[in-house]
Amino acid sequence: MNLRKLKELIKKEMLILLRDKQTILLLFLMPVALIFFITLALKGVYTDKIYERKIPLVIENESKLPKANLLEEKIQSNKLIERVKRPQGMDNDRIFEDGKAQALVIIPKGFDEGQKPVEIYFDPVLDTGYKIAVRSLMTSLTVEVVMGIDNLDAVVANLIVEKTKSNKAFPSPLQHTVPAYAIFAMFFIAIPMSIGFLKEKNDGTLQRLFTYPVNPNLVALGKIIPYYIINVVQFLLMMLVGVYLAPYIVGSSFHLGEHPWHLIPVTLIVAAATTGFGVLVAALARTSEQSSTLAATGAILMGVFGGIMVPYFVMPVVMKKLALISPMYWAHQAYLDVFLRDASFSFILPKLAVLTFFALACFYVAGRKVKWI
Amino acid sequence: MKALEISQITFSYNPSANKSAGDSEYALRNFSMRVDSGRIHALLGPNGAGKTTLMRIITGVLRGYSGDVSILGSKMPDPKALLSIAYAPQAISLYTTLTARENLRFFGAMANLSDQQITERSEAVLAQTGLTDHAGEPVATYSGGMQRRLNLAVALLHSPQLLLLDEPTVGVDPQSRLNIYETLLTLNAAGMTILLSTHIMEEAARLCSSVTLADRGKVIYDGFMSEIDNLEKFFLEKTGRGLRDE
Numbered sequence: 001m002n003l004r005k006l007k008e009l010i011k012k013e014m015l016i017l018l019r020d021k022q023t024i025l026l027l028f029l030m031p032v033a034l035i036f037f038i039t040l041a042l043k044g045v046y047t048d049k050i051y052e053r054k055i056p057l058v059i060e061n062e063s064k065l066p067k068a069n070l071l072e073e074k075i076q077s078n079k080l081i082e083r084v085k086r087p088q089g090m091d092n093d094r095i096f097e098d099g100k101a102q103a104l105v106i107i108p109k110g111f112d113e114g115q116k117p118v119e120i121y122f123d124p125v126l127d128t129g130y131k132i133a134v135r136s137l138m139t140s141l142t143v144e145v146v147m148g149i150d151n152l153d154a155v156v157a158n159l160i161v162e163k164t165k166s167n168k169a170f171p172s173p174l175q176h177t178v179p180a181y182a183i184f185a186m187f188f189i190a191i192p193m194s195i196g197f198l199k200e201k202n203d204g205t206l207q208r209l210f211t212y213p214v215n216p217n218l219v220a221l222g223k224i225i226p227y228y229i230i231n232v233v234q235f236l237l238m239m240l241v242g243v244y245l246a247p248y249i250v251g252s253s254f255h256l257g258e259h260p261w262h263l264i265p266v267t268l269i270v271a272a273a274t275t276g277f278g279v280l281v282a283a284l285a286r287t288s289e290q291s292s293t294l295a296a297t298g299a300i301l302m303g304v305f306g307g308i309m310v311p312y313f314v315m316p317v318v319m320k321k322l323a324l325i326s327p328m329y330w331a332h333q334a335y336l337d338v339f340l341r342d343a344s345f346s347f348i349l350p351k352l353a354v355l356t357f358f359a360l361a362c363f364y365v366a367g368r369k370v371k372w373i
Numbered sequence: 374m375k376a377l378e379i380s381q382i383t384f385s386y387n388p389s390a391n392k393s394a395g396d397s398e399y400a401l402r403n404f405s406m407r408v409d410s411g412r413i414h415a416l417l418g419p420n421g422a423g424k425t426t427l428m429r430i431i432t433g434v435l436r437g438y439s440g441d442v443s444i445l446g447s448k449m450p451d452p453k454a455l456l457s458i459a460y461a462p463q464a465i466s467l468y469t470t471l472t473a474r475e476n477l478r479f480f481g482a483m484a485n486l487s488d489q490q491i492t493e494r495s496e497a498v499l500a501q502t503g504l505t506d507h508a509g510e511p512v513a514t515y516s517g518g519m520q521r522r523l524n525l526a527v528a529l530l531h532s533p534q535l536l537l538l539d540e541p542t543v544g545v546d547p548q549s550r551l552n553i554y555e556t557l558l559t560l561n562a563a564g565m566t567i568l569l570s571t572h573i574m575e576e577a578a579r580l581c582s583s584v585t586l587a588d589r590g591k592v593i594y595d596g597f598m599s600e601i602d603n604l605e606k607f608f609l610e611k612t613g614r615g616l617r618d619e
Contacts, residue, residue, distance in 0.1 A: 008482035012468065012475075019470045019511075204466035208527075211432040211460045212483040213452035373434055 005214060009222025016196065017226060023192040027234055031185035032241050035177045039250045042173040042311070054082035055134055057103045058095060065112035071145045072107060080137055096123040103134050118142055171311075171340050174246055174254045179335035180308040182238035183328050186231045186274040187299040193227050193278035194291035207373050216372055223282075224275055231271035239263075258342035266338060266348060270331045273355040276362030277327070283366035302328040330354045375443070376535045376566035377408040377431065382440035384426060399590050400426040401438070406585045406595055408535075408568055410445075413561050415581035415598070416570040419612050422587040424570045425463065428539050431568075432460045445534060456484060459533035463540040463570075465520045469513040473504055473523050476512060477530055484531035491530075498526040501556055518549030525553060529560070536560065536567045542576060554580060574605040588612045 017023060061072045076083040084101050095101050102123040110116035120138055122131050140152045149155055200206040209219060242254040256263070277298065285291035303309050305319070306328030312320065323329040334351040337343035382404040401423045408414040416424050429435040431442055433450050447454035467476050474495060481491035499505045502522035512520060525541060538557075542550045557580060561567055571577050577584065578598060586594035586608065593611050601607045 005482060008479055012471065012479045015475065016468060016470050204462045204464035205468060207429070207434050208460065208462055208466040208480075209483060210434045211455065211458075212480070213455045213485070214483055373429075 002218060006218055006222055009219060010226050013223055013226040017192060017230065026188060026191065027185055027230065028237060031181040031238055034181040035241060035246065036249050038181065039173045039177045042176065055080060055103055055130060056082045056084045056101045057105060058084055058086045058101045059105050061107045063107050063109050063111045067112040067145050068107045071141060074141045074144065075105060078137060080133065092121055102126050105138065171336055172252055174242060174250055174252050175339050176311050178238055178242035178254055180332055182235050183270060183331045184299065184303050184308050186234055186270065187277055187302060187328065189227050189231055189274055190278035190281040190295035190299065191292050194282035194285050194295055195288050197223060197282040198285060198288050198291055210372065224279060227278055228271050228275045231274050232267055235267045255339065257339045259338060262338045262345055262348060265352065266334045269352045269355050272359040273327050273331065276359035279366040280362040283370040302326045307332055327355060327358045374410045375407050376410040376445055377568065378443040379404060379406045380441040381405055382430060382438050384430060384438035401590045404590065404592055406592055408566060410566050411564060412583050413557065413567040413569060413581045415577035415584040416568055417577060417584060417608060418587035421589065423590040424587060425539060428460060428537050428570060431537060432458065456531065457533055458535040458537060459528035459531065460537045461524050461528040461541055463543065465524050467512050467520065467523060470511055472511055473499065473508045476527060480527045481530050486531055494530050498529045502526040503552055518545040521545045522549055522552060525556065534566060536565055538567060539570045540572065542573065574608060578604045586611055
């Protein structure tokens with residue numbers, strides 16, 4: 001192999017790539033912007049799905065007797081509840097419609113005497129899980145007041161013990177978006193890669209190149225290596241954004257996990273898969289229009305199915321099965337293994353094997369289909 | 374000595390075409406020609422004559438032909454022989470986001486020139502084509518004439534013995550055309566053999582001492598320019614006046 005020629009081929013490709021401002025925007029600024037916007041947008045979804053959320057609730061104590069007052073006090077001091085006041089003249093339906101509250105509790109006259117029950121009204125569109133949670137809370141607190149128990153949880157402590165493991169399945173919004181959109185942008189390398197190849201083919205520079213004693217495999221390497229390097233740099237940049245910049249903008253921190261050095265093999269193999277995809281598009285497309293459509297559509301579809309745009313854990317079962325066909329799924333899960341699950345390398349290895357297979361398949365098909373001239 | 378010898382070349386872009394297929398299946402059929410060392414030889418023909426295909430075969434870009442190509446006595450394909458020829462394609466085949474110097478550096482490295490040779494030869498060919506003052510600017514900012522001259526400069530970089538030019542003056546102003554003509558005549562005077570493919574009859578008559586006229590993949594005339602009184606008239610007589618929308 002002629003290393004000097006390879007060096008010049010890489011240098012030429014890098015110069016062309018780095019002087020193309022649109023490509024730089026696409027490869028580096030697009031994922032940064034997406035990380036910030038999507039993280040902020042996903043915060044609500046994640047809060048509902050994973051984290052404890054306070055329910056805005058109106059409490060109306062019509063009784064004002066000791067038990068009713070105690071129940072009112074217990075409800076409003078509960079960490080699940082955010083007490084709100086009923087706006088002047090607003091009926092129950094309007095409160096829910098306007099989003100002022102999601103539940104309403106009325107402690108009626110006669111509660112202390114055991115003549116009337118506590119009334120609970122829910123916003124009809126409130127998630128069933130929250131309804132059940134609030135209803136259980138009301139039941140516990142009412143039992144405590146009526147039975148004269150100070151803390152029902154303490155009474156049942158010997159009967160029920162919660163042994164939930166720490167969260168290893170659900171990434172935080174930032175943990176999701178940083179690797180997700182880094183991977184997404186890495187796959188977008190297929191656009192400049194294929195357009196660059198077709199441009200050289202169409203303007204005759206590639207044909208001119210082959211009038212010199214240059215091996216086509218060397219030319220292919222000279223095209224692949226720069227994009228591979230750019231892919232790795234893209235990922236590093238996204239990591240820096242996630243660790244150092246994102247906390248100031250989205251208000252949460254990004255952790256690299258217990259074994260951050262696992263990022264090295266994962267990133268090297270993900271970059272091989274993304275460059276493989278780029279090579280495949282370059283080999284299959286006949287025009288620039290075809291290549292950008294093929295690359296963008298391919299990347300977006302892989303993103304949709306692969307749990308990039310819609311987080312994997314909120315997908316329905318059918319979509320979760322479909323996700324397996326997307327290399328982005330395997331790449332994202334490999335990164336989450338590192339960031340979230342503190343996984344051993346042997347745990348990540350099967351995902352890397354799938355990505356390696358994808359990369360090799362892409363290079364093989366591209367090698368069969370490519371037309372240099 | 375023959376700088377270039379083409380013997381019985383047959384080539385089709387359709388890989389499944391067989392020997393019994395009609396002539397229209399072939400870009401070149403039993404095509405033979407010779408270029409003596411030290412000449413500027415014109416390769417003429419209407420669209421679809423097979424001129425560009427022949428250039429691509431000579432430069433080793435196209436394979437899968439039958440027949441022989443010899444360059445300065447070496448039978449092609451021969452990677453070493455490739456270094457004794459240079460090809461300036463009809464299209465401006467340059468990296469337009471790179472500067473002229475960066476283009477020269479890249480193609481110089483591909484031609485196995487050392488760093489020092491690249492530097493020295495780059496300055497020489499830039500001066501020869503009048504581009505020294507603009508050598509640090511991206512090629513995209515060049516006029517059509519400047520790009521044509523740089524297209525030629527890249528071909529001259531490694532001092533080839535045989536220069537193949539495919540319509541080197543298309544779309545250039547008279548000043549750039551004159552510069553290209555003067556450069557070619559100077560190079561030829563210094564011993565370089567040039568194969569010039571062109572549609573401009575005046576250009577061929579002015580620069581070339583021998584000529585091959587091709588049509589529909591076959592040679593229809595091979596001789597000296599001095600034997601032809603009026604090249605354009607001769608061309609039309611041999612190839613006909615019908616339009617060639619191929």
